[in-house]
Amino acid sequence: MHIRISRDELYSGVGPIQAVVETKRSLPILSHLLLEASSNRLSVFGTDLDVGVRKRLDGEVLKEGSIALSARKLYEIIRELPAATVELNVDADLTATITCGKSEFRMKGLPRDDFPSMRESKEGGILLERRLFRDMIRRTVFAVSSDQTRYTLNGILFRVTQKDAKMVATDGHRLAITTHDGDLLKDRKPVEAIIPRKAATEALKLLKEEPGEVEIEAGENHLLLSSDNTLIDARLIEGQFPNYEQVIPTMATKQVTIDRDALLAGLRRTSTIIGERTIPTTMEFKPGQLLLSCVNLDLGEARERLDVEYQQEEMTVGFNARYILDFLSVVEAGQVTMHLQDALSPALFRAKDDKRYTCVIMPMRI
Amino acid sequence: MHIRISRDELYSGVGPIQAVVETKRSLPILSHLLLEASSNRLSVFGTDLDVGVRKRLDGEVLKEGSIALSARKLYEIIRELPAATVELNVDADLTATITCGKSEFRMKGLPRDDFPSMRESKEGGILLERRLFRDMIRRTVFAVSSDQTRYTLNGILFRVTQKDAKMVATDGHRLAITTHDGDLLKDRKPVEAIIPRKAATEALKLLKEEPGEVEIEAGENHLLLSSDNTLIDARLIEGQFPNYEQVIPTMATKQVTIDRDALLAGLRRTSTIIGERTIPTTMEFKPGQLLLSCVNLDLGEARERLDVEYQQEEMTVGFNARYILDFLSVVEAGQVTMHLQDALSPALFRAKDDKRYTCVIMPMRI
Numbered sequence: 040m041h042i043r044i045s046r047d048e049l050y051s052g053v054g055p056i057q058a059v060v061e062t063k064r065s066l067p068i069l070s071h072l073l074l075e076a077s078s079n080r081l082s083v084f085g086t087d088l089d090v091g092v093r094k095r096l097d098g099e100v101l102k103e104g105s106i107a108l109s110a111r112k113l114y115e116i117i118r119e120l121p122a123a124t125v126e127l128n129v130d131a132d133l134t135a136t137i138t139c140g141k142s143e144f145r146m147k148g149l150p151r152d153d154f155p156s157m158r159e160s161k162e163g164g165i166l167l168e169r170r171l172f173r174d175m176i177r178r179t180v181f182a183v184s185s186d187q188t189r190y191t192l193n194g195i196l197f198r199v200t201q202k203d204a205k206m207v208a209t210d211g212h213r214l215a216i217t218t219h220d221g222d223l224l225k226d227r228k229p230v231e232a233i234i235p236r237k238a239a240t241e242a243l244k245l246l247k248e249e250p251g252e253v254e255i256e257a258g259e260n261h262l263l264l265s266s267d268n269t270l271i272d273a274r275l276i277e278g279q280f281p282n283y284e285q286v287i288p289t290m291a292t293k294q295v296t297i298d299r300d301a302l303l304a305g306l307r308r309t310s311t312i313i314g315e316r317t318i319p320t321t322m323e324f325k326p327g328q329l330l331l332s333c334v335n336l337d338l339g340e341a342r343e344r345l346d347v348e349y350q351q352e353e354m355t356v357g358f359n360a361r362y363i364l365d366f367l368s369v370v371e372a373g374q375v376t377m378h379l380q381d382a383l384s385p386a387l388f389r390a391k392d393d394k395r396y397t398c399v400i401m402p403m404r405i
Numbered sequence: 406m407h408i409r410i411s412r413d414e415l416y417s418g419v420g421p422i423q424a425v426v427e428t429k430r431s432l433p434i435l436s437h438l439l440l441e442a443s444s445n446r447l448s449v450f451g452t453d454l455d456v457g458v459r460k461r462l463d464g465e466v467l468k469e470g471s472i473a474l475s476a477r478k479l480y481e482i483i484r485e486l487p488a489a490t491v492e493l494n495v496d497a498d499l500t501a502t503i504t505c506g507k508s509e510f511r512m513k514g515l516p517r518d519d520f521p522s523m524r525e526s527k528e529g530g531i532l533l534e535r536r537l538f539r540d541m542i543r544r545t546v547f548a549v550s551s552d553q554t555r556y557t558l559n560g561i562l563f564r565v566t567q568k569d570a571k572m573v574a575t576d577g578h579r580l581a582i583t584t585h586d587g588d589l590l591k592d593r594k595p596v597e598a599i600i601p602r603k604a605a606t607e608a609l610k611l612l613k614e615e616p617g618e619v620e621i622e623a624g625e626n627h628l629l630l631s632s633d634n635t636l637i638d639a640r641l642i643e644g645q646f647p648n649y650e651q652v653i654p655t656m657a658t659k660q661v662t663i664d665r666d667a668l669l670a671g672l673r674r675t676s677t678i679i680g681e682r683t684i685p686t687t688m689e690f691k692p693g694q695l696l697l698s699c700v701n702l703d704l705g706e707a708r709e710r711l712d713v714e715y716q717q718e719e720m721t722v723g724f725n726a727r728y729i730l731d732f733l734s735v736v737e738a739g740q741v742t743m744h745l746q747d748a749l750s751p752a753l754f755r756a757k758d759d760k761r762y763t764c765v766i767m768p769m770r771i
Contacts, residue, residue: 109704112677112678112704112705115677116674116677116678116707118677119670119673119674119677120674121670134705141671141709141710141711142671142674142675142707142708142709143707143708143709144677144678144705144706144707144708145705145706145707146678146704146705147704147705304485304487305507305508307485308482308485308486308508309508311478311481311482311484311485311510312478312482312510312512338475338478338512338513339478339500339510339511339512339513340510340511341482341508341509341510341511342508342509342510343507343508343509344507345507
C-alpha cells in the first residue's frame with residue numbers, strides 16, 4: 040500500500056473516527072483504524088463493535104493495499120503534521136512509513152484480516168434531510184434511559200411509516216417525541232429500530248450540520264446511515280419498545296404560555312440551590328404569574344417570579360427541574376406552552392403552536 | 406449586614422476566590438467565603454490555609470456586618486443572576502437573603518468568628534511591574550518538583566537583593582532561572598522566600614495581565630501580594646533552597662541556534678511516538694542540521710530534520726523532550742540557543758541574545 044494525501048483531508052477522516060474507537064478494549068485490534076487504499080480513495084474505518092464508522096477520503100493511490108494502525112497514535116501524529124502532503128507507505132512486513140515535509144514516522148501495523156468487517160449498504164434506504172435527522176436526535180436523546188435493566192429504553196425508537204417519521208425516547212420519568220410529517224418511504228419498507236444512545240450521539244457528531252441528506256437503511260439488527268463520504272453502521276437494540284402513546288396526556292385542561300428564555304433562566308437560577316440529591320422544584324401557577332421555588336434543607340431556598348399567560352384556577356405542581364431544562368435547551372421557539380391536568384398527572388411541554396415536538400414530564404410529589 | 410452591589414462586581418470577586426477554596430476539606434468553614442461589609446466596601450475572603458485571597462469590591466453598604474457563605478453555592482447563584490443590582494441582607498439569625506430582579510435566595514451562613522484570619526500588610530513591600538512578576542512565575546513554575554520528599558523544591562525560590570530579583574525552580578532534572586536586573590529594594594529588606602506551586606499558579610490567575618504593579622511583602626513564613634483590589638496571602642515553604650548556581654554549566658563549548666517554532670513543532674511531532682513511559686529524544690547535531698528522533702519499541706519511531714546554525718563537530722545527546730517543550734512554550738523569542746559540552750553534561754537553553762532567562766536540562770542516556 041502506498042498513498043499520497045493532504046494532511047487536512049487525512050485529519051478530517053482520522054480525527055472523528057478515532058473518537059469512536061475505544062482504546063481500553065480488551066481486543067487490541069479494536070484500538071486500531073483500518074486504512075484501505077483502492078481506486079484513488081483511502082477509506083478509514085474504526086469500530087467498537089457497537090458503532091462502526093467509515094470515511095472515504097480523496098488521495099492519490101500509488102499502490103493498493105490495507106493496514107490497521109493504532110488509532111490514538113495515528114491521530115496524534117497527523118494532528119501535529121503541517122498542512123502539506125502526507126505520504127503513507129506500507130511494506131510487506133506491515134510497517135507503515137509516514138512522511139510529511141521533514142518529518143518521518145514508522146509504525147508497526149496489523150493485517151486487515153484481523154479487523155471486524157463493515158456492513159455495506161444493500162438496496163439503498165430512505166432519504167431524510169440531514170439537519171432534520173440531527174434535530175430529531177437532539178430533541179429526544181436526553182430522555183434515553185441509563186437504567187441497564189430497562190434495555191429497550193436505552194435507545195431512541197426510530198419509526199418511519201407511510202405518513203411520518205418519529206423518534207421517541209423515555210426513561211419512565213419523562214418522554215420526548217418528535218414527528219416529521221411526510222412520506223419518506225417511497226416504496227421502501229417501513230422502519231422500526233431502537234438506536235442506542237452512543238450511535239445516536241456519534242451520528243450527531245459525525246453528520247455535518249450543513250444542508251444535505253442522510254440515507255437510512257435499517258437491516259435486521261443494524262442501521263446504516265450514509266451521508267457524503269461517511270458511513271455509520273450501528274448495532275440496534277433488540278426488543279420491543281413500550282407502548283408510549285398511552286403516556287401522552289389527553290385530558291390536560293389547563294394551559295400556560297411562558298417565555299422560553301425567562302423560564303430557562305429562572306429554572307437555572309432556582310436549580311443552583313439543588314445539591315446532589317433530587318429535590319423538586321415547585322411551580323405555583325396564579326393568574327398571570329408563575330412562582331418557581333426550591334427548598335434544600337441543607338443549603339437554603341430559591342424563589343423566582345415570572346409573568347406568564349395563565350388565567351385559570353391556581354395550582355401547584357412539583358417537577359424535576361432538570362427535565363424541563365433539557366426540554367427548553369433544545370427548543371428554539373420564543374414561547375413554550377405547558378398543558379396540565381393536576382398535581383399528579385403528567386404534564387405536556389411544547390413549543391407554542393407546534394405539535395410536532397412534545398415532552399411529557401411526570402410531576403414529583405412536593 | 407445589608408449591601409447593594411452590581412452583579413458583575415460581585416461576580417468578579419466571588420468567581421476567582423471560590424476557585425482557591427477547596428470544597429472537600431474536612432473543616433466545613435474552609436468551603437465558605439467570608440463576606441464583610443464596611444465603609445462602602447464589600448470584602449470577599451477565601452482560604453485553604455495555604456493560600457488566602459481577599460478582594461475588596463465597590464458596593465453600597467446599608468448596614469455593616471459579616472457572614473460566611475458556601476463558596477460553591479454563592480458562586481453558582483451569582484453566575485446565573487442577570488446583570489442587575491444584587492441586594493444581600495443578613496438577619497440576626499445569620500440567614501442571608503439575596504435578591505436580584507425577580508429572583509430571591511435564602512441561605513444559612515456561619516459567623517465570622519469561625520473564619521481563619523487574613524494577614525494584613527504591615528509596612529508595605531517592594532514594588533514590581535505586574536506583568537514582569539507574572540512572566541517570572543510562568544518561566545519557572547513548570548520546573549517545580551512534585552516530589553513530596555524534596556519539600557524545599559516544591560516551590561519557586563524568589564530572591565530579591567540590592568541588584569536584582571530572581572526566581573529559580575528545579576526538580577533535579579532541570580532548572581529554570583529568570584533574573585530581573587535593577588534595585589527594587591529601595592530601603593526595604595532583601596527577600597528570600599520559597600513560594601509553593603499552588604500560590605504561584607493562583608497568583609498567575611489572580612493578577613491581571615494589564616499594566617500595573619504588585620506590592621510584595623515577605624514576612625517570616627508568609628508572602629503578601631497586593632495589586633489593585635486583590636490581596637494574596639501565601640504560606641511559604643520553610644527550609645533552605647539548594648545551592649543551584651553550581652548546576653549551571655560554565656564549560657559549554659558548543660553552541661547551536663535554532664528557530665524556536667521549528668524546534669517546538671518538531672519536538673511535538675517526534676513526541677507523539679512516546680507512550681506512557683519516558684523515552685529519550687535523540688538530538689543529533691551536524692553542521693547546519695539537527696536530526697531529532699525517538700524510538701518506542703512498542704509503537705514505532707519518529708524522525709525530524711531541522712536546519713540550524715551549527716558549525717562544530719558532530720555530537721549526539723538525548724533529552725526528555727517534555728523539558729525542552731516546557732522551556733520553548735514560555736519563550737517568545739524567534740530563535741533559541743543551546744549550549745552543550747558533551748552527551749552527559751547539563752545543557753543550557755536560552756532565548757537568543759538573552760541571558761536573563763536560562764533553562765538547564767540534564768541529558769538522558771541513549
